[in-house]
Amino acid sequence: MSVNYGSKRVVVGAHYGLRDWLSQRVTAVLMALFTLALLAQVIFSKGPIGYDKWAGIFSAQWMKVLTFSVIVALAWHAWIGLREVLMDYIKPVGLRLALQVFSIVWLVGCAGWGIQVLWRL
Amino acid sequence: MTELAKKRPEFRNINAFKDLTTYRMTPAAWVSILHRGSGLIMFLLLPFIIWMFDTSVSSEISFARFSAAFNIGIGFVPGWFIKLVALALIWAYLHHFTAGLRHLWMDVSHSAVNKEFGKSSAFAVLAISITLTLVLGAKLFGLY
Numbered sequence: 001m002s003v004n005y006g007s008k009r010v011v012v013g014a015h016y017g018l019r020d021w022l023s024q025r026v027t028a029v030l031m032a033l034f035t036l037a038l039l040a041q042v043i044f045s046k047g048p049i050g051y052d053k054w055a056g057i058f059s060a061q062w063m064k065v066l067t068f069s070v071i072v073a074l075a076w077h078a079w080i081g082l083r084e085v086l087m088d089y090i091k092p093v094g095l096r097l098a099l100q101v102f103s104i105v106w107l108v109g110c111a112g113w114g115i116q117v118l119w120r121l
Numbered sequence: 122m123t124e125l126a127k128k129r130p131e132f133r134n135i136n137a138f139k140d141l142t143t144y145r146m147t148p149a150a151w152v153s154i155l156h157r158g159s160g161l162i163m164f165l166l167l168p169f170i171i172w173m174f175d176t177s178v179s180s181e182i183s184f185a186r187f188s189a190a191f192n193i194g195i196g197f198v199p200g201w202f203i204k205l206v207a208l209a210l211i212w213a214y215l216h217h218f219t220a221g222l223r224h225l226w227m228d229v230s231h232s233a234v235n236k237e238f239g240k241s242s243a244f245a246v247l248a249i250s251i252t253l254t255l256v257l258g259a260k261l262f263g264l265y
Contacts, residue, residue, distance in 0.1 A: 050184075058178050081157075085161065114171045117171065117174055120179075121178060
């Protein structure tokens with residue numbers, strides 16, 4: 001990753017290609033592992049899943065920590081993907097900026113709501 | 122220069138309706154555009170996903186409201202429509218998940234980066250995601 005501070009900072013180029021690519025992979029793997037962890041708990045629970053069992057899965061502290069990370073990972077992952085899609089298809093700069101701002105607000109808002117639900121359990 | 126070479130068509134400013142419809146999409150192209158489409162669907166339905174999370178875990182009462190939304194409906198929205206939206210999300214997740222695994226596999230394996238694997242893995246992604254969507258969709262709509 002390029003140095004963006006001090007006397008040795010790189011003043012040309014963007015250099016966020018690798019960072020974005022790697023971030024998207026890492027967040028994807030985290031979300032996939034979360035899916036497996038959640039699926040395993042649903043499949044291996046005995047009897048029909050009612051409110052108690054379902055809420056019980058998320059009320060475990062380790063699950064809360066994992067879910068929190070996944071919410072952050074999801075917002076980050078979606079932002080990288082959405083930014084790419086917007087750069088590909090939306091050519092007018094003003095419209096693209098507006099949609100990018102909307103995406104950020106949408107993602108941050110949804111992440112906040114999800115985290116609030118999680119931590120009041 | 123031959124007559125043939127001179128007449129090669131040039132495509133500039135691709136029109137979404139006139140040009141795009143004439144493209145012959147390969148399986149890998151379908152998987153690619155559906156990966157974007159499914160991602161966009163999940164992005165737009167994010168509030169619905171969190172609403173489901175909220176109502177299903179918050180309390181017994183909200184859990185009952187969550188179940189009723191699917192079985193009876195909520196407000197003016199009928200239950201079958203909620204199920205249909207949930208089915209769209211199920212497909213989007215399954216497609217995005219399997220196509221994502223294909224991406225990761227191609228990232229770590231040089232032997233996976235060729236035309237043959239691109240085609241066969243694209244078919245596998247479509248087969249797995251569509252089959253699982255049908256199986257889970259049948260369960261969601263109470264067919265078994």
